[in-house]
Amino acid sequence: MSRRLRETLGHPFWQAVLLMLAAYLVIVIIGWVSAPVPRTVVIQYMLSALVGVLIFVSDNEQRWSRFKEPIQRTLVEPERRRLRGALLVLVPALVGFVTFQQVRPTVSAPAALRSVHPASPVRITFRGKAMELATLENSLRASGDLAEHYAAGKRVYYQNCLPCHGDLLDGRGHFAHGFNPTPLPFDGSTIAQLRESFVFWRIAKGGPGLPREGAPWNSAMPVWEDFLTQEEIWQVIIFLYEQTGLNPRRLGVEGEGGHE
Amino acid sequence: MGMSRAMTGDGGRSRAMTGDGAHPDRTSPDVARHRLSSPVCWLAALSALSATSMLRAQETQLSESAQRGKVVYDKWCMECHGETGAGDGAAAAFMLPRPRDFTRASYQIRTTASGELPTDADMRQIIDNGMPGTAMPAWGTKLGEGERNDLVAYLKSFSTFFEADAPTPIEMGRQPGRSAEGLAEGRATFEKLECFKCHGDAGSGNGPSGPTLRDDWDFPIRAADLTQSWTFNGGSTVGDIYRRLRTGLDGTPMPSFSDVIDAQVITDEQLWRVAQYVRSLSPEEPPRPRDVVRARLVTGPLPDGPADSAWDGVEQYYIPLVGQIIQKPRWFAPIVEAVWVQAVHDGSTLALRVTWHDRSSSPDPEWDEWLAAMAAAATDVDGPLDAVQGPDRLTIQFPGRLSGDVERPYFLGGDRQRPVYLWRWSSAPDALDEGAGAGFGRFTPRGEGGQVTHQARYDEGRWQLQLTRPLSSSDSTRAPSFAPGILVPIAFFAADGSNGESEARGAISAWYGLYLDVPTPPRVFVLPVVAMVLTAGFGVFVVWRAQRRESGRSTSEES
Structure with missing residues (x-):
């Protein structure tokens, strides 16, 4: 053998x-x-x-x-x-x-070719007021008490963002399963790679404000300028970074995504 | 405010324990006596008398663990459950069911008898795994083990009831083996215990008591839809269900049936059978949404109504719906959580059947009191709720123009640049409008020449709607033509009139795809045959050549 x-x-x-x-x-x-x-x-x-x-x-x-x-x-x-x-x-x-x-014939949905973070426009209008995104800064970082901004932002988040983005900030709130694309999680490293002005643009203009490559017709992100003031958006941005322990990318700061 | 809430809270708890918060249709004196005889009940009554002094005690006597728990609570829990634990955080008004009010120490999901406190493990279980079907997520992956234990310690500090001795879990016993006779017995016991009064005869959550159901905080509360076990707050296994039948859901109208066993009205095994029967009403696995709804090509006649048994063999597609929270007025408490879609076509006509659960055919005067309770609960979100019941609605949305382009109309009703094509059905009057939408709520009916026919049927807590339309449109400027082999974007919107819902305040879905199967092209059968013949021919040729050469070699060797 x-x-x-x-x-x-x-x-x-x-x-x-x-x-x-x-x-x-x-x-x-x-x-x-x-x-x-x-x-x-x-x-x-x-x-x-x-x-x-x-x-x-x-x-x-x-x-x-x-x-x-x-x-x-x-x-x-x-x-x-x-x-x-x-x-x-x-x-x-x-x-x-x-x-x-x-x-043999098979059927599947076409691949969703979608840019999650497309390039932002140079300027936006917020409730009719023009804003240059390149120079836009979170004004609350330079004034007032950060803890107060955080508390106010937390309230904004829980009354508006929670059903989709979730308690755990993981993009898996109790309504998240109904949407496609699914809501963005904040607990990964994504928001650390974004400038606060970019986050402001995404919140203020929502899904319909995306450029074509972002598939604006599919996004369930509301146009928050219809609901929130400029200050409330800056507050909720502070909440997002504080709650996740991440820092936004800043112009000219090394080690946080580098230079633009 | 928090203080007075807490005091009425304690009062509410002792009320609940005297049977007041029990099942509205079970007022047997036996039950009330049984509850009154509990020693915990007297303790509760005493505690309620001195609630204020004990609240003060809570502030000063936090254990180290509870102090650490407070830090976690303030960061992650407070915005829903409130600073004082009264379930009145900033987000509370945006949720139904409301977040738990810890000041009453009344917990739904426990392993302990009705009216008893939960064990620490019970509280940990809810923190770790969350409550399906509610806004409470699972914290097991987010918070460390120590943090979750500290949270339990802090939650207990919200009520002086936890100063009593630790409660003991009920004896669960063992589940009997499952069998068809067992399920039949479960069904019989289900009827004997009158579960259908709240949960409905088929378990769809549409029982006659539905409009009257309130929790101990007087918020409207829905009986569980027993056919959707993935939404059960306290878990979906037979054991989970049995445990809830034994313990009841404190703070809700769901009673405990332990006393019915004690009174020898039913046996423990029969209660297990009820749990098995209830579990059998849902599929083994929760349904998963799929991107594409496939319409099979049929050769015979299309189904001639929503009750046609021809639909039984057609595959169902589960499409989850959630509240419309994108445009004002937003809606955070939708009733319709999903639609099930079936589709077939015969090459010239498309037929769809959409099925969804709804506890009433609206408007239904029986449900006026429910709507009043909803209106009271929902006042502070984007304006008051309409206090008059509208009809039930289902809208199916397609793009206004079908092209191979990846670009689609905005999923929530399209816009002026890219309008949508809608089939809008309402229950009263039973009518369907075909037309165009240019933004959510901006609808232009097609008027004359509509091609969509429909038949609606309401039965056992669910709507079934059949819709048919010729594939080719008689007027392509008003309605797109469908064609086999093309993916057609499709979306669904639903509203329950008795819940105060309208087109804007309703449930919505994302875009999905509808694909009409093409007749199998002949090449699907021809190509494999050609490939086989060619391969076989080549094989025979190789063999033939090798053998000829071999025989040539042997002849030349012989000569």
């Missing part, structure tokens, strides 16, 4: 089969541990592996003829008629099945 096994393992034909199996397993395992590998990529890898294996078996004359031998025998020997017949049925059936899988 072990002698036969050794003979089989030493035979270039079975070596080639094992190598191809090993190559396939490696791709599958990569798919498990990292992202799933698309089928076209799998086919490409397997073709490369096949070329490599063929180079290996045809590397010297003796190995090449040993490799061809079982194939040749299956093709011609009368004792192998059954195997030959089975292969002549099974291989076309497999090809037919794969072809059917390819051409």
Whole structure:
């Protein structure tokens, strides 16, 4: 038994089969541990592996003829008629099945090509008043008591933002499941990469204020200038950063996203 | 304010324990006596007398753990549950059910008998896992174990009731094995206990007592929809349901049935059977929304009404709806939480069936008192609620123009640049308007020449609406043509008139897709056959060539 096994393992034909199996397993395992590998990529890898294996078996004359031998025998020997017949049925059936899988009609929603943080406009109008976003700063940071701004912003958040963005600021409030795209979570690092003026623009102008690449027609973010004053928006922005322990990106400050 | 709330709170608690807050339809003297005989009840009455002095005690006697808990509470819980724990935080008015009022120490989800305090583990369980179907999220991932324990200590400091000895959980026993006979017995006990009075005969939450249901704070409260176990506040397993049947939901009209077992009206096993029956009314797994609603191509006739059994075999798509909180007036307490959509077409006509749960066919005078309670509860959010019941409504929205473009009309009613095409149905009068929308609430009826037909049916707490329309539009400037093989954006809006809802104050969905199946093209069958023939032919050729060469070689060797 072990002698036969050794003979089989030493035979270039079975070596080639094992190598191809090993190559396939490696791709599958990569798919498990990292992202799933698309089928076209799998086919490409397997073709490369096949070329490599063929180079290996045809590397010297003796190995090449040993490799061809079982194939040749299956093709011609009368004792192998059954195997030959089975292969002549099974291989076309497999090809037919794969072809059917390819051409069979399937339906899925088109991929949502959407920029989550598209470039902001240069200026916006807030309740009819023009604002330059490049120079817009959170005026409350320079005046008054931060704790008071935080408390006021907290109230604004809980009376307006909570149903979607949630108690945990994770974008999973009790209404979040009804919307697509889902509300933005604040507990990741996203808002640390944004300037406060950008956040102000996103709150004030909401979904309909997005540029085309942001798919404004799908966003459920309200136009908050219809509900909140400028001061209330600055307050809720302070709340967002304080509650999550993150800092907004600032112009000219190293280590918080760098220069513009 | 907080002080007086707390005092009435304590009074309310002792009231609840004398049976006043119990099931409105179960006034058996046995029950009242049983509750009065509880020693905890007398303790409660005594405590209520000296509520003020005890409140003062609370401020000074916080344990170290409770002091740490206060820091967590003030950061994460206060805005809903209130600074004094009275459930009156800034966000409270935007929620129904309201946040828990801790000053009454009356907790819905417990392992202890009705009227008893919860155990620390009970309170931790709610903090850790949240309450499905409400605004209370699960804090298990956000707060550390120590922080959550500290929170429990602080929550207990809101009521002097927790100074009593720790309560003991009820004995749960073991669930009997499930069987068809068991479910039948569960159903029989469900009827015997009159569960249908609140939850409805089919469990859709549409029982006749529905309009009268209030919690101990006098807010309107809905009986659970037993067919949607994923919205059960205290968990959806048979064990969870059984436990709630034993403990009751304190502060709500849901009573405990432990006394019914004690009085030997039913057995413990029968109560388990009720729990199994209730669980069987919902699917095993909660439904998941899918992006695309597929309309299968059928060869026979289309279903001829919402009750047609032909719909039974058609796949259902679950579309969740949430309150319209984007434009004024916003709506935070929608009734319709989802619609189930089915679709078929025959190549020339599209038929949709939309099913949703609604506890009444509005307007229904029985529900006037519910609406009055809703109007009282919802006053401070974007203006008062209309105190007159409107009809129930369902609106289906499509883009005004179908193109291959990724750009769509704004999902909430479109706008002037990109209008939408609407089917607006209302229950009273039972009518459907077809037309165009250019912004939420800006509707222009199509008038003459409408092509949509509809049939509505209200049964057992749910609406079923069948809508049909020819695929091709008779006037493409007023209505788009549908065609198989194209993804048609579709959205749904619903309103329950008896809940004070209207078009603006209602439930809305995001854009989904409707896809009409194309007839399977012949190449789907031809191509695989061609591939098989070619492969087989190639195989035969290879074999034939190899054998010819082999025989040629052997002849040349022989000669």
